[in-house]
Amino acid sequence: MLDPFVTLEEAGFSLRQSGGVDRLAGWSPELIAGMDWARVSELARAIASEAGCEVAGLRVMADGAVHFGMIEEPKSAKARRAMVKIVPWNEWGGTPETVQRFAQEVGGARNTRGILIAPGGFSHAALRAAQELRIEAVDATGLDAAVRALRKEKCDFLFVITTAGDFATPSCPVCMKKLQRVEQEAFELPSRLFDMDGLIADIVVCDRLEVAAGCDVTFLHEVKARSISISGHASGDFVCEGPVTLESGGTLSGKVAARSLVVRDGGQLLGQFRILEGELGSFVKPAVRWHWRCPGAATKRECAWVVFEPHE
DSSP, X not given: OOOOOSOTTTTTOSSSOOTTOOOOTTOOHHHHHTSOHHHXXXXXXXXXXXXXXXXXXXXXXXTSOEEXXXXXXXXXXXXXXXXXXXXXXXXXXXXXXXXXXHHHHHHTSTTEEEEEEOTTOBOHHHHHHHHHHTEEEEOHHHXXXXXXXXXXXXXXXXXXXXXXXXXXXXXXXXXXXXXXXXXXXXXXXXXXXXOSOEEEOSOOEEEEEEEOTTOEEEESSOEEEEEEEESSEEEEEEEEEEEEEEOTTOEEEEEEEEEEEEEOTTOEEEEEEEEOOSXXXXXXXXXXXXXXXXXXXXXXXXXXXXXXXXXX
């Protein structure tokens, strides 16, 4: 472990502005946000070690998410555990759902606080969720401030080792080889499941949208989906390429434009509905024409599941 000399808060693991931090050439939030998930992980662990924390081993998930634990002020009476997570590569930014999922993970560990790192930044709704759930939200700006707060020689050393070689191309979480750029003919929209109450301030464009039973979700922006299934309560404006299905107990409030509407016994539409006619423009703007894949996918089964979307 490197010699500790600053606390975690002084090292910049916070969204608060750090006063008096010298600007050193090389580091920037844009540089950090453009790094491979593995390099961001190395940087975060080094900052935690420099802050005097006892850092445990890391766990890498197939989606590029990284988990590691640490003990803050380990040799004092104030010692406490923290769980740190770097969001998956295909998210890279923090949404309310990202924060809520992590809060559930932290809730399973007793007397442990959570630090969520999203280099791509957090939406306003995600920051509100983090504050309510007592999750510390750290973006690329926070990491940049943290590394700049270190001694100059240590800051420069971390810059050299973190940016050595190809530091931007993502690595395969399974075999750690650099991924390769692969052309693709079409871009598949993700499906979205909302299984917790909340106000969704992010723009939602998806394949299948589901609101789970017992959940009350309000969408601030118009939702675009290829199919919609509501088992709980959803409020907002919706445009759907296919059918909207209101399951038993499901209610939908607002304006709905869709190809068809199916209302099960116990379902209810509280708003305006109109049937869409003619061709709809693509929901995907802009269309993504390529993705990252592992070169070892042909020989290693687990690597075949690794598909990363570009961050541009």
